[in-house]
Amino acid sequence: MKARGTRKRFRRSRTRRGDPRLSRYAVASRARWERWSRRIHAQWTALHHLCSDRGSRLRLSRLIHRLMSDDRGVRESALAELELATLLVRSGFSIHFLPESQARTADLECRLGANRLFLEVTALVGTGRHLDLEAAKRRNEEDLDDEAIGQGTIERLLARIAQKAKQLADYTAPVVLAMTVPPPDPALRSRDQEVDLKRLAGAVTLLLLSLKHLTAVMISLWDVQGAPTTSGVRLANVQLIERSHHQAAYPRIRLLIRNPAASFPLNPDHLDALKGLL
Secondary structure (H helix, E strand, O other): HHHHHHHHHHHHHHOOOOOOOOOOOOOOHHHHHHHHHHHHHHHHHHHHHHOOHHHHHHHHHHHHHHHHHOOOHHHHHHHHHHHHHHHHHHHOEEEEEEOOOOOOOOOOOEEOOOEEEEEEEEEOOOOOHHHHHHHHHHHOOOOHHHHHHHHHHHHHHHHHHHHHEEEHOOOOEEEEEEEEOOOOHHOOOOEEEEEHHHHHHHHHHHOOOOOOOOEEEEEEEOOEOOOOOOOOOOOOOOOEEEEOOOOOOOOOOEEEEEEEOOOOOOOOOHHHHHHOOO
């Protein structure tokens, strides 16, 4: 009964006209916003049905409240967790939401057959040119260099990977860190940010060599496009999918970067499934 009442509150609060709390989906067209709302509700309902254990139900209930948060970082992290969990299920994984604790555990335990892996999900809000209104103003005036902005995003991703790796050091199974760089606030937006994807992949790979307990990093970049590069080097441990800007319902770029020195590497089934959800 509690779950049914919770879903009802979620549906009501998310279809109210002018609600700014889901700013990522509060677009000019109300019809488009309604489609996004239905999609989020459908994802949550499907996960609530599939994950019947008490811990998962409790975590899903908390995700609802986080989706309604005024804190954009909290809201975007909840969206990223909901969307990734849905993709994992579609890729054949059975998932279990792990309970939150002061020890800072991973978010999801995923099984494919007899094998399991753990996932930590995080969103990186406030990166690159849209750190604040003043930065956006300077960007529009062309005072900021595109390459410098892209490098700033890479550095923030590396810092977050190093930070999150500390809470994932005690697992004796493959551990994947999933990171999302969501769209910027519409008030700060100019054109899509450019990031040198080969530089990003190389920098993350070098960092992972010193973090052997971290098996892989999955990065989803929304309003980002690959910067032109003259390098012909392709890393064998990197899978990259880049979409057209017309496919607005999905991240523009997704990368899966495996750790060549991982203590617990992905088995072939895990790897194929993760490649599929890119």
